[in-house]
Amino acid sequence: MELANSKSNSRGKSIRNFLGEYYTWIMFIVLYIVAGIIVPNLFTSTTMVTILVQGTTVCLLAFGMTFAMLVGEIDMSIVAVAAFSPMISIMLWEAGLPVPLAMILVLLFGVVVGIFNGLMVTKMKIPSLIQTVAVWWMLSGFVLIVTKGAAKTGLPDAWMFMGRFNVIGRIPLLIPFFVLVLILAIIFARRTVTGRRMYLVGGNADACAAMGIPVDRIKIIAFVMSGVFAALAGYVLSARMGFVSARFAVEWLMPAIAAPVIAGVSMNGGKGNLINVIAGAYLVQLIVMIVRTGGVGGYYTDFVQGVIVFIAILINTFRERLSQ
Amino acid sequence: MSNENPMLEVKNLSKSFGTIKALDNVSFTLPRGKVFGIVGDNNAGRTTLLSILNGALQPDSGEFYLDGQKADFKNPSDAYDSGVAMVHQFVKLVDIASIWENFYLGRELTRKSGPITLLDLKKMRETTQKTISGYGHKFDVDREVRQLSGGQRQIVAVTRAIDTNPKLLLLDEPYHGLSQRVINDIFAILKDARESRGTSIIITTQWFEQIKDFVDEVMVMRRGRIVGHFDVEAADSGHIFKLAMGLAG
Numbered sequence A: 001m002e003l004a005n006s007k008s009n010s011r012g013k014s015i016r017n018f019l020g021e022y023y024t025w026i027m028f029i030v031l032y033i034v035a036g037i038i039v040p041n042l043f044t045s046t047t048m049v050t051i052l053v054q055g056t057t058v059c060l061l062a063f064g065m066t067f068a069m070l071v072g073e074i075d076m077s078i079v080a081v082a083a084f085s086p087m088i089s090i091m092l093w094e095a096g097l098p099v100p101l102a103m104i105l106v107l108l109f110g111v112v113v114g115i116f117n118g119l120m121v122t123k124m125k126i127p128s129l130i131q132t133v134a135v136w137w138m139l140s141g142f143v144l145i146v147t148k149g150a151a152k153t154g155l156p157d158a159w160m161f162m163g164r165f166n167v168i169g170r171i172p173l174l175i176p177f178f179v180l181v182l183i184l185a186i187i188f189a190r191r192t193v194t195g196r197r198m199y200l201v202g203g204n205a206d207a208c209a210a211m212g213i214p215v216d217r218i219k220i221i222a223f224v225m226s227g228v229f230a231a232l233a234g235y236v237l238s239a240r241m242g243f244v245s246a247r248f249a250v251e252w253l254m255p256a257i258a259a260p261v262i263a264g265v266s267m268n269g270g271k272g273n274l275i276n277v278i279a280g281a282y283l284v285q286l287i288v289m290i291v292r293t294g295g296v297g298g299y300y301t302d303f304v305q306g307v308i309v310f311i312a313i314l315i316n317t318f319r320e321r322l323s324q
Numbered sequence B: 001m002s003n004e005n006p007m008l009e010v011k012n013l014s015k016s017f018g019t020i021k022a023l024d025n026v027s028f029t030l031p032r033g034k035v036f037g038i039v040g041d042n043n044a045g046r047t048t049l050l051s052i053l054n055g056a057l058q059p060d061s062g063e064f065y066l067d068g069q070k071a072d073f074k075n076p077s078d079a080y081d082s083g084v085a086m087v088h089q090f091v092k093l094v095d096i097a098s099i100w101e102n103f104y105l106g107r108e109l110t111r112k113s114g115p116i117t118l119l120d121l122k123k124m125r126e127t128t129q130k131t132i133s134g135y136g137h138k139f140d141v142d143r144e145v146r147q148l149s150g151g152q153r154q155i156v157a158v159t160r161a162i163d164t165n166p167k168l169l170l171l172d173e174p175y176h177g178l179s180q181r182v183i184n185d186i187f188a189i190l191k192d193a194r195e196s197r198g199t200s201i202i203i204t205t206q207w208f209e210q211i212k213d214f215v216d217e218v219m220v221m222r223r224g225r226i227v228g229h230f231d232v233e234a235a236d237s238g239h240i241f242k243l244a245m246g247l248a249g
Helices: A004-021 A021-037 A043-070 A076-096 A099-123 A128-147 A157-164 A175-190 A193-202 A207-212 A215-241 A250-262 A276-291 A298-323 B048-051 B076-081 B099-103 B121-134 B151-164 B182-195 B238-245
Strands: A166-168 B010-015 B020-030 B034-037 B061-066 B084-087 B108-112 B116-119 B168-171 B200-205 B217-223 B225-229
Touching: A004 A021, A021 A276, A021 A298, A043 A076, A043 A175, A043 A193, A043 A215, A043 A250, A076 A099, A076 A128, A076 A215, A076 A250, A099 A128, A099 A157, A099 A215, A128 B048, A157 A175, A157 A215, A175 A193, A175 A215, A175 A276, A175 B116, A193 A207, A193 A215, A193 B116, A207 A215, A207 B076, A250 A276, A250 A298, A276 A298, B010 B048, B020 B048, B020 B061, B020 B225, B048 B084, B048 B168, B048 B200, B076 B084, B084 B151, B099 B121, B099 B151, B121 B151, B151 B168, B151 B182, B168 B182, B182 B200, B217 B238, B225 B238
Parallel strands: B034 B200, B034 B217, B084 B168, B168 B200
Antiparallel strands: B010 B020, B010 B061, B108 B116, B217 B225
């Protein structure tokens, strides 16, 4: 009897742990249901697919931001990388570069910016906030120079294939690709030496260095990850929208910071579950969408979004404090 | 052949911080498999010496040889790669990571899974549990280090340092603020390492009595200099105390 009792207790406890761990998903689902009562059509498959597809951008950006946060840094340059990488690649395609090479170049720009950010932060000891804001300005300024502010349309079909070719129903090819990228990132973070070391370095860089972990290299790789994910976000957005512009992803910077924070990623480093970041990203996406379609007037949207995101962060912070 | 070399040969090490001479022309030789104690009060230079041997600091002048090889450590990683492990007074663990992750910090176990190499979480967890319970401690190795007491943290740090199989183990007052029972546990672990692995050890203290039963030789440091060096049988506690405090001639 006692044994059975303790067993059911431990089962109850493990369910509670599970719900505590994936709290962000619960917040997302609850908000979705509540919003569905107010906003029409939220439960139709069309709307769900729309949210799924539109959320890819903020989710990829949030994944990139999470890698930077895991090692205790921040990467503000991601939205500039998301515009710069596809823009310059498209311009090179216009100048004669084959499409596949241009697409590879998108990722390569992400890698290069990541290495540059990482080197400056680790070797020159520049605070990552300052470093990446400077790079953000430089890159988006550079894009303005070369485009004179004009958006690029008429992207090649092969470039847009991922956003335009539907695998099933209205689900474009980019969704399975997106899911694959997320799964690989989660495996990388949880099951590889380098991925786990990001958490440990974020937890206590000093202790890691004392045990022979190359702390600087791990941080640089984290910046490379955020650069690559930013480039991917830019590419996916352009393949979906059919254009690139200088101010491309700027509106997604705040959501990309808010999503990991809502998901419980510590800005001090060392803590964060990427599976929750997906929920955090879609939660923010949902908030943005509700506010836009829910009849909030034009000038109010940013403010209302900000308030809702702030409340979500507040809820999660209180929950974490209670669980300790 | 390398067995003819002493484990550590320190030659004329000096290190200043501003106008303060933290280490002043220190030389000594640690034979293979021996345990040296360093007695000194807080600014005697003990920590500076160990930090240089561990690569955390670089000397202003002088040099040292590890197993016959001239050591040129730019950071603790270099020292670690050359077989030097250090346990700090304030232990260096990642608080928000589990015990087993700290145990395998920097030397993670992996397994091949097709073309990719993944962490062997299960093996790391089990081996940590086995190693620590082998020393008679019953920890749940999944717990985060921040949930441990000071003594438990130090036991994790010491068993981890020994498990890396170092040639030279440096311990900087590893009993700071711990209960006598935990201190006894730590010495039991160290004695075992010494007997079963022949690890060469340097251990620092403020009180000679604390290490008397454990060391072969004792050096007394004061204001960056070695002011006495004895076989432990020939060492007299009262005299050592006076030397360390600057009260003897």
